[in-house]
Amino acid sequence: MYTDKLVYLLLQLVPQGFFTLIGRDPNDALRYEFKSVELKETAFRIDGVFMPKNNDDEAYFVEAQFQLDEHFYARFFAEIFLYLKQYRVKKWRAVVIYPSRSIEPKQIEAYDELLESKRVVRVYLDELPESEETAVELFKLLIASEEVMGMRARKIAQKASVVELDLIEQILSYKFRTLTREEIRKMLKIQEELGLKETAFYKEAFEEGKAEGLLKGKQEGKLEGKQEGERAAKLAMVSLLRELGLNDELIAPKLQLPLSDVKSVPKS
16 A cells, blocks of 8 residues: 555656656656545446356457447446456456447547457348348347338337247337337237237236146146146147137247157147
């Protein structure tokens, strides 16, 4: 601590020494005013942190930035370095997701080295190529125009899981805020693709199917453990989804079950 005070005094009283240390003209000290500035730690919140289960892997700090904010990088890096201070993370990278380059701050001179290093990954959704990965296409759906959103949503829904189908519906509901979900499906002709009723109904049906499947497994002694219980729940939902209009070929991928398992469920 005493050494810190000495360094402070040197910087204050002979600032030309500092400029000499960093390879600049000592007279450059005249162009600066030395101050001691107090920083108060505020309640920072990072959008998301992927913490590795293996300590040898990197941690990822993730932010989605969909509005222009010239102070974004200042805040983002401040949050990250405060986090590193508190949690002593050794390996890390920062990932920023932008809808397009036009949203990225223009005043980035203070962060050039960080941004050009491997520490920072910048993703521009409008520059992503076509992908076979449904999760990637969901990100791209966020920036789709109203004119093409319906077509893209139907395409994604054809191979989406149950969870992904719900995400599609939520994205569309956000995009068309004045419309009900039924109106959205009718306008976009997506109800036939989804084959599902309101999300609340679907969740209720799932819970009923889950309870029925778990009870059946317990009674017959054929299902053991959580994994088998979940499989039983999915099988119990097959009849419900058939009633909603889905055929077995669509039900199998949506429930993530083999087609043979779906076809083994007796038709009512």
